[in-house]
Amino acid sequence: MDHFQGITAQIISNGQVLDFYDDPDAPEIPESRARHHYVEAVAGSTFQVKVNLTPQFNSYRMKAEDAVKISVVPDGNIGGGGRAVKYTKKLLQESFSRVYRCSHTFTGPKHFCKEIGQWMRSDYSFGNLVLKETPDPGFSVKQAEDLGKxxxxIQRVxxxxRQVAYVPSTIPIETINEVPEKALKGRSIETTVRLANARPTSASVHSHISKSISGEAGKPVVFNIYYRSRRALQMIGCIPRSPSPESQSPDDDATAPEHVLQEVRDLRARLALLERGLNVKSESSSAATGVKREREEEGNKGSRQRRRTTVKIEHVDLTDD
Incomplete structure (x- = not known):
């Protein structure tokens, strides 16, 4: 049984749907209720989470007043950046009859700003994660378990x-921006989910109480989307590594711009002059060295000849007979 029948999820960043990459080392489990994908996260970019339900969605055991609950939780931050929405079976059927699908896009959470007395909505964004040597007081390693996810x-409820009043939170939504490196436990995480572009919005007034439908129909299905930098995705093996740049071949001169070709010609001419200068200097040095050695050899030869000359001494007898 395909538990994800009629359900799709997307991460949209700067207007573009991000590609899903599968972990090459993760085994595929048939009939699993959880799917795991990787996406490339670029620090500084905003993103939205979009979930689509189509008529193929199995609404078995759902009554007209029952609903489908869709929730999004970044980095395990349930109390802060998490969002949820519910669609009743009746509303789903109406949507399917009009536009063939029911879609919802999560842009970011709300909070009440006490200083200005205004509800504010922020956008989800990717930010650089700061690694520290020592944790802050009160930091728990458990807080980093879902970091990068x-x-x-999606659950039938x-x-x-009964309705409950929506109590506004006056505490700014907290996100995890820095962690000690050991808390990552070897995971290659360089980015984190942050909130950006806070702007005024309308208030949330109430919320319905719900509970999961009993039995098999009430079991949730889950998309775990792991966001990583491009370098991290290459290390994991989700995408191939970039090839090293190749050296320019002589044939590339035909397609190079004219000013680049002129610079290449000038450099080659200067290199030729330098090589000729080095050759002349080398030859001059060799010639001078040869003359010096020749003179030294001639001088040494003369000295040797003078030393070999034998002086004959003539003895004259001056005595009288």
């Missing part, structure tokens, strides 16, 4: 008639 959950 966006979890999307039973709606209660």
């Amino acid at each position: 966006i979890q999307i959950t 039973k709606m209660e008639k």
